[in-house]
Amino acid sequence: xxxxxxxxxNFPIFVxxxxxxxxxxxxxxxxxxxxxxxDFLLGLATGSTPVGLYRALIEKNKKGEIDFSEVxxxxxxxxxxxxxxxxxxFLSFMKENLFDHINLKPENVxxxxxxxxxxxxxxxxxxxxxxxxxxxxxxxLGIGSDGHIGFNEPDDAFILPTHLVTLTEQTISDNAxxxxxxxxxxxxxxxxxxxxxxxxxxCILIANGKNKARAIREALLENPSPANQxxxxxxxxxxxxxxxxxxxxxxxxxxxxxxxxxx
Ligand code: F6R
Numbered sequence: 001x002x003x004x005x006x007x008x009x010n011f012p013i014f015v016x017x018x019x020x021x022x023x024x025x026x027x028x029x030x031x032x033x034x035x036x037x038x039d040f041l042l043g044l045a046t047g048s049t050p051v052g053l054y055r056a057l058i059e060k061n062k063k064g065e066i067d068f069s070e071v072x073x074x075x076x077x078x079x080x081x082x083x084x085x086x087x088x089x090f091l092s093f094m095k096e097n098l099f100d101h102i103n104l105k106p107e108n109v110x111x112x113x114x115x116x117x118x119x120x121x122x123x124x125x126x127x128x129x130x131x132x133x134x135x136x137x138x139x140x141l142g143i144g145s146d147g148h149i150g151f152n153e154p155d156d157a158f159i160l161p162t163h164l165v166t167l168t169e170q171t172i173s174d175n176a177x178x179x180x181x182x183x184x185x186x187x188x189x190x191x192x193x194x195x196x197x198x199x200x201x202x203c204i205l206i207a208n209g210k211n212k213a214r215a216i217r218e219a220l221l222e223n224p225s226p227a228n229q230x231x232x233x234x235x236x237x238x239x240x241x242x243x244x245x246x247x248x249x250x251x252x253x254x255x256x257x258x259x260x261x262x263x
Pocket of ligand 1: 049148
């Protein structure tokens with residue numbers, strides 16, 4: 001592992017040789033936070049990225065190192081429309097990859113409902129729940145290859161509340177791997193907005209693979225812009241990045257060039 005620092009930016013960035021190492025380090029970080037506060041409010045993400053983290057958290061829970069009995073979870077997003085019982089729903093994903101294997105109470109799980117009759121009302125309802133808690137203690141984030149966090153897609157503004165979003169062509173293609181075919185990927189989703197993500201007391205963002213390198217460079221190095229929604233994290237009060245070498249590659253070459261060519 002090496003810790004890197006971008007001149008002028010004060011958020012910690014940890015770079016690991018492998019995805020497994022990055023996931024284990026993220027799990028140590030999350031576990032240490034949960035140990036400090038039994039009724040922890042934990043914001044969660046879906047997708048391939050957090051699977052290694054979830055595997056490690058399951059292990060720690062089974063060994064008795066962390067207890068989820070009083071923890072409440074808040075997921076970032078859910079496809080719309082989708083039945084929560086559909087095996088491609090994010091709720092099913094969370095059950096399979098985390099919830100069914102830890103001592104978390106089902107009533108402590110929060111996730112937008114993909115089959116609510118009115119998505120805008122469901123978004124309002126989820127936002128009210130998020131406002132009532134005043135911000136999760138820790139939000140786990142992945143990043144889309146287009147820089148999205150949650151399903152906040154590239155836009156000309158940062159949308160603050162939970163909202164219904166039209167998924168980009170890029171996101172639909174990226175996520176087609178979870179569905180029988182690309183045409184089965186829902187075109188919409190309900191997502192936590194940037195407001196709730198920024199209200200989180202801490203955030204961690206995990207990224208692995210070359211296909212994330214550009215989004216990570218834009219998010220961490222360039223001036224924050226809604227064209228890369230993750231770039232707003234530069235303004236977060238407590239964000240830590242766990243990257244594998246591939247995801248960090250464009251930042252690493254920027255830093256090398258900066259050293260080789262000091263101004
Ligand atoms: C999903 C979510 C998304 C994913 C992103 C990366 O809850 O929040 O922002 O983190 O699409 O997905 P993977 O990890 O599958 O590359």
